[in-house]
Amino acid sequence: xxxxxxxxxxxxxxxxxxxxxxxxxxxxxxxxxxxxxxxxxxxxxxxxxxxxxxxxxxxxxxxxxxxxxxxxxxxxxxxxxxxxxxxxxxxxxxxxxxxxxxxxxxxxxxxxxxxxxxxxxxxxxxxxxxxxxxxxxxxxxxxxxxxxxxxxxxxxxxxxxxxxxxxxxxxxxxxxxxxxxxxxxxxxxxxxxxxxxxxxxxxxxxxxxxxxxxxxxxxxxxxxxxxxxxxxxxxxxxxxxxxxxxxxxxxxxxxxxxxxxxxxxxxxxxxxxxxxxxxxxxxxxxxxxxxxxxxxxxxxxxxxxxxxxxxxxxxxxxxxxxxxxxxxxxxxxxxxxxxxxxxxxxxxxxxxxxxxxxxxxxxxxxxxxxxxxxxxxxxxxxxxxxxxxxxxxxxxxxxxxxxxxxxxxxxxxxxxxxxxxxxxxxxxxxxxxxxxxxxxxxxxxxxxxxxxxxxxxxxxxxxxxxxxxxxxxxxxxxxxxxxxxxxxxxxxxxxxxxxxxxxxxxxxxxxxxxxxxxxxxxxxxxxxxxxxxxxxxxxxxxxxxxxxxxxxxxxxxxxxxxxxxxxxxxxxxxxxxxxxxxxxxxxxxxxxxxxxxxxxxxxxxxxxxxxxxxxxxxxxxxxxxxxxxxxxxxxxxxxxxxxxxxxxxxxxxxxxxxxxxxxxxxxxxxxxxxxxxxxxxxxxxxxxxxxxxxxxxxxxxxxxxxxxxxxxxxxxxxxxxxxxxxxxxxxxxxxxxxxxxxxxxxx
Amino acid sequence: xxxxxxxxxxxxxxxxxxxxxxxxxxxxxxxxxxxxxxxxxxxxxxxxxxxxxxxxxxxxxxxxxxxxxxxxxxxxxxxxxxxxxxxxxxxxxxxxxxxxxxxxxxxxxxxxxxxxxxxxxxxxxxxxxxxxxxxxxxxxxxxxxxxxxxxxxxxxxxxxxxxxxxxxxx
Numbered sequence: 033x034x035x036x037x038x039x040x041x042x043x044x045x046x047x048x049x050x051x052x053x054x055x056x057x058x059x060x061x062x063x064x065x066x067x068x069x070x071x072x073x074x075x076x077x078x079x080x081x082x083x084x085x086x087x088x089x090x091x092x093x094x095x096x097x098x099x100x101x102x103x104x105x106x107x108x109x110x111x112x113x114x115x116x117x118x119x120x121x122x123x124x125x126x127x128x129x130x131x132x133x134x135x136x137x138x139x140x141x142x143x144x145x146x147x148x149x150x151x152x153x154x155x156x157x158x159x160x161x162x163x164x165x166x167x168x169x170x171x172x173x174x175x176x177x178x179x180x181x182x183x184x185x186x187x188x189x190x191x192x193x194x195x196x197x198x199x200x201x202x203x204x205x206x207x208x209x210x211x212x213x214x215x216x217x218x219x220x221x222x223x224x225x226x227x228x229x230x231x232x233x234x235x236x237x238x239x240x241x242x243x244x245x246x247x248x249x250x251x252x253x254x255x256x257x258x259x260x261x262x263x264x265x266x267x268x269x270x271x272x273x274x275x276x277x278x279x280x281x282x283x284x285x286x287x288x289x290x291x292x293x294x295x296x297x298x299x300x301x302x303x304x305x306x307x308x309x310x311x312x313x314x315x316x317x318x319x320x321x322x323x324x325x326x327x328x329x330x331x332x333x334x335x336x337x338x339x340x341x342x343x344x345x346x347x348x349x350x351x352x353x354x355x356x357x358x359x360x361x362x363x364x365x366x367x368x369x370x371x372x373x374x375x376x377x378x379x380x381x382x383x384x385x386x387x388x389x390x391x392x393x394x395x396x397x398x399x400x401x402x403x404x405x406x407x408x409x410x411x412x413x414x415x416x417x418x419x420x421x422x423x424x425x426x427x428x429x430x431x432x433x434x435x436x437x438x439x440x441x442x443x444x445x446x447x448x449x450x451x452x453x454x455x456x457x458x459x460x461x462x463x464x465x466x467x468x469x470x471x472x473x474x475x476x477x478x479x480x481x482x483x484x485x486x487x488x489x490x491x492x493x494x495x496x497x498x499x500x501x502x503x504x505x506x507x508x509x510x511x512x513x514x515x516x517x518x519x520x521x522x523x524x525x526x527x528x529x530x531x532x533x534x535x536x537x538x539x540x541x542x543x544x545x546x547x548x549x550x551x552x553x554x555x556x557x558x559x560x561x562x563x564x565x566x567x568x569x570x571x572x573x574x575x576x577x578x579x580x581x582x583x584x585x586x587x588x589x590x591x592x593x594x595x596x597x598x599x600x601x602x603x604x605x606x607x608x609x610x611x612x613x614x615x616x617x618x619x620x621x622x623x624x625x626x627x628x629x630x631x632x633x634x635x636x637x638x639x640x641x642x643x644x645x646x647x648x649x650x651x652x653x654x655x656x657x658x659x660x661x662x663x664x665x666x667x668x669x670x671x672x673x674x675x676x677x678x679x680x681x682x683x684x685x686x687x688x689x690x691x692x693x694x695x696x697x698x699x700x701x702x703x704x705x706x707x708x709x710x711x712x713x714x715x716x717x718x719x720x721x722x723x724x725x726x727x728x729x730x731x732x733x734x735x736x737x738x739x740x741x742x743x744x745x746x747x748x749x750x751x752x753x754x755x756x757x758x759x760x761x762x763x764x765x766x767x768x769x770x771x772x773x774x775x776x777x778x779x
Numbered sequence: 780x781x782x783x784x785x786x787x788x789x790x791x792x793x794x795x796x797x798x799x800x801x802x803x804x805x806x807x808x809x810x811x812x813x814x815x816x817x818x819x820x821x822x823x824x825x826x827x828x829x830x831x832x833x834x835x836x837x838x839x840x841x842x843x844x845x846x847x848x849x850x851x852x853x854x855x856x857x858x859x860x861x862x863x864x865x866x867x868x869x870x871x872x873x874x875x876x877x878x879x880x881x882x883x884x885x886x887x888x889x890x891x892x893x894x895x896x897x898x899x900x901x902x903x904x905x906x907x908x909x910x911x912x913x914x915x916x917x918x919x920x921x922x923x924x925x926x927x928x929x930x931x932x933x934x935x936x937x938x939x940x941x942x943x944x945x946x947x948x949x
Binding site: 105106107108234236237239240241243244245246247248249250252253255261286287314315316317320387388389390391436437438439440441467469470680681684685687688691692695713714715719720721722723725727728 | 796798799800803807808810811812813814815816817818819820822823825852853854857859860865868869870872873874875876877878879880881884902903906907908909910911912913914915916917918919920
């Protein structure tokens with residue numbers, strides 16, 4: 033039985049009594065509404081009748097199954113979204129079983145792991161799904177008792193009639209609840225957050241037991257009957273084309289079943305590229321055969337590129353007028369001419385790799401023109417549409433199962449490995465697992481875009497910041513970029529900057545100009561994309577200005593925030609009072625300015641607003657006379673709104689983000705030589721290790737704003753805060769990363 | 780080549796290429812997927828298993844070196860996740876993505892077997908070869924202390940009947 037009760041213009045609630053006596057509840061978004069348009073934009077394909085975005089299954093045995101719709105890559109969403117539903121459904125968390133959804137844009141609409149969006153996008157919708165279920169169970173109980181709903185209360189999956197003390201278990205109400213009219217999702221009563229019993233408590237990850245016992249969970253663990261193993265070799269120069277290979281020789285190698293060229297690859301770096309596929313009885317045998325592979329490539333125009341040539345081109349571009357002006361407030365020229373002090377500085381940050389610990393992989397089965405895929409992907413709908421487009425298939429002929437991802441960090445927003453596996457499976461029509469070697473992963477990444485900032489800043493006689501100019505040099509489609517009629521500048525993926533980027537609105541005279549170099553090196557979205565480099569450059573230069581003004585660097589920042597324009601903050605822009613709040617909190621928690629530090633030890637501060645989150649961080653660092661850098665401690669103050677959904681995971685995410693940022697700053701760099709990424713493994717691209725895991729003291733400031741996400745915004749400020757601490761300790765200003773390239777000796 | 784070894788207490792004989800690392804024998808021949816591939820060059824520790832109780836990188840142990848080896852994997856650490864280190868990992872809520880954690884747990888279990896009450900410096904020395912890309916190190920350290928305290932408070936379990944390896948697949 034299915035009841036579709038129209039509850040408002042856009043939302044339906046569908047209730048199904050399951051054959052086994054369960055109750056299934058789903059929200060359904062009207063296909064004529066904006067949500068369906070969004071789903072279609074996201075690759076949802078043909079308009080469908082309904083677009084449910086979550087569901088619950090209550091069973092007669094009292095168990096509760098909640099489907100987690102989004103991909104889990106370590107951000108904790110597989111625990112967090114079901115917590116929201118369980119809270120309002122009013123069931124005990126220990127009875128909840130969480131099930132991972134596969135890709136189903138009809139049922140679930142948006143299934144994305146990216147942009148720290150899961151909390152803000154689902155905070156109310158998921159609670160409403162749970163609350164609607166609760167309301168129907170209460171209505172069923174009230175009907176049974178012939179009592180008003182208002183006299184009924186719930187707790188732990190039991191409805192109580194308060195005046196008489198009678199109780200009914202949810203499990204005994206399933207059939208009756210399914211027959212109840214569905215409440216309007218927009219006004220279904222929600223709990224007062226003060227009465228939350230799950231949200232706001234420390235809930236361990238739902239997959240923890242499977243993780244600590246080594247139970248298969250990840251894409252790399254997928255095994256199908258009769259499955260073969262594949263490797264895929266691409267041109268080391270990004271986008272190069274294959275001409276020939278010693279395939280006959282490779283086919284004679286032990287265990288090799290197939291070896292073939294893929295020459296139908298396109299030119300989009302995030303799509304299917306040319307290459308050589310080797311398929312063998314085991315991954316080890318495929319890898320052994322690959323070691324003997326000899327390929328003739330057409331390397332293309334990128335083959336002469338190097339890190340030095342990119343830097344030289346960027347420097348030349350920075351000297352020219354910006355190709356585009358993204359913001360122009362006041363009169364910077366006049367302000368510079370009349371300033372008491374003018375500072376100019378060039379900042380640089382390098383390409384860096386995502387390096388999730390689970391290398392890219394996808395398992396694919398091609399059967400009679402249909403494809404079944406298992407993949408750790410952050411954008412499964414895009415994976416499916418990419419495969420459909422590339423292989424000339426219909427999306428409905430592709431089934432995509434979501435596996436847990438061994439880290440994402442934005443790498444798995446690109447689905448190149450998925451389309452490669454699909455292409456190989458189509459060729460051989462045998463189930464196949466494509467697994468990249470670590471070196472493939474590091475040398476065929478979509479790197480954090482390197483960035484160049486040429487800053488000029490000016491102070492008046494009182495040390496107030498009166499002018500700010502930034503010429504940002506990045507990567508993109510240079511021809512399109514110059515076309516000012518394009519509303520969105522044609523920056524490469526993850527290589528852009530927003531015209532409203534801080535300190536816009538806080539400095540009366542401000543120019544942000546930008547130019548782009550041609551995009552030969554693939555760029556993409558690394559945790560807090562854009563922000564992870566822009567915060568370093570912007571906050572470091574701000575620190576220079578604070579010192580030049582003779583002001584305390586933290587107070588200088590507070591004073592700057594006080595320059596906020598009057599009136600309401602434009603949507604999506606930094607709210608000055610919130611940043612003030614976290615700056616003041618981190619000042620207090622870190623004991624900023626209250627301790628006398630020995631020479632060689634210093635504290636630095638920085639803040640950054642990204643992904644709707646406000647973070648201010650203080651780093652204490654020590655540099656020996658010989659130049660050896662030690663990070664001593666980090667203090668973090670964050671404002672992500674009125675509710676931290678899962679404090680255990682929140683603290684874990686913030687500590688991880690901060691340590692991740694420190695690792696990026698210390699020694700991570702992908703360099704380019706002859707058009708290729710040089711670094712291939714962790715020996716050359718160091719991640720943080722236990723020895724570098726310094727204490728990270730995390731504090732949240734609860735404010736009245738709606739809750740927002742936490743996968744990313746804690747990362748950006750730690751990089752400039754560390755560099756500011758180095759300046760405080762040594763007097764050396766770091767204007768380029770990584771720190772390992774700097775001589776920090778002092779005397 | 781034919782090689783006979785013991786995996787999680789079960790005798791196994793299999794025919795593997797002489798240079799095939801234990802990591803891939805475990806994953807792709809014995810269907811023990813808990814041991815993970817991260818780098819293939821002993822830089823990350825995701826493939827850590829015990830060889831006669833010693834933590835080793837299984838990506839560096841070829842079949843030719845495995846004759847008679849006694850191997851314990853994460854699946855063999857306990858039957859049900861009840862090893863004090865596994866319990867501590869759950870109670871401290873260590874994992875983010877979780878991919879490295881089997882290797883972390885194997886290194887930690889080997890440390891505690893030798894040193895039931897490790898200092899922070901001992902933990903750093905024992906764990907520095909295990910990368911965690913999510914940087915859950917602060918919780919890993921806390922969980923090792925938790926496991927040490929739990930073990931000190933109650934005697935270690937006396938019986939262990941670990942999950943057996945699946946039948947060789949090739």
